[in-house]
Amino acid sequence: MTEPTTKQLIETARARQDALAQVETLMAQATGTAHDLDNTIQLTVDARGKLLNLWLAPAAANWGPDRLGSLIVEVAQVAMQEATQASYNKVALLLGEDMTYLIEQLSGMPAPARAANDDTGLTVEEFQWRREERLGGRRTQPAAPTDAGDDVYDLDSFDPASLRSDR
Template sequence: MVEQVPIERTTRQLIDDARARQEALARVDAVLAQATGTAHDLDSTIEITVDARGKLIDLWLAPAAVNWGPERLGSLIVEVAQVAMREATQASYNKVALLLGEHMTYLIEQLSGVPAPARAQGDDPGLTVEEFQRRREERLAAGRRRAPAPAPEPDEDYDLDTFDPATLRSDR
């Protein structure tokens, strides 16, 4: 038997929530139109900006780009455009998540078949919070184990108490 759980919200509240979600979904297209990604090659001879749909917005080539030759230049432009597209895709998911929430954005990823680049399989997930804390504790413990540095020997020619600021030269 299925246990029924009473809804603690009024019908008016449920309708208002549904309308808010509908308005948020209507704004997704505008949000996606604003998401862009920019990338450049390692030598900074090519810079490409695309929108979240893959439309080329800007292509900049340095004069030195002619040195690559047509084959290499063409493949390099494609590689840089792919990186810019991944950045634009991630930016669009980030903006949609702010609008619709993380759960709904993940569902959109699943439905579209295009996962957020941050979730790409085989990608370096970065440092976890636990790993960061472990490394921090190791650094702090290592710092506590080191002997304190000896105090510097006092210099007999240097006496801060007898310093007279009036001896400094002024730019009057």
């Protein structure tokens, strides 16, 4: 393999500089939305934590001021994690994984998908139960895990959105 010329090195450096200049814009465009389990609070924040939208159901007044305040903060933290991850996802598409990881380290805000205490996700049974619930189907408890020897696959109901990815 031949060594890059000085002209090629300069072009590469300029391309990286242009890409880095776009990082601020990409991160500013990322948003995250979250709600509480009872759907009484929903809010949207940007990747810096700026509140963009707050919706409260009339039933939110029943929580009382202290509980309502702490619940808003909890929901905002979840929305912030979503916004942070969305911003890193956009940056990774532009700069690549290694540069994005470096930005995470420099910012002191690692991507939520890299968190050591991250939830491992739903079981298939939990996912199917929640899917049925979302689609207005019957409300039954998740089925017990099936035996590994069962060759029953319901490919027609597979939802690719259930796959997790940190990028």
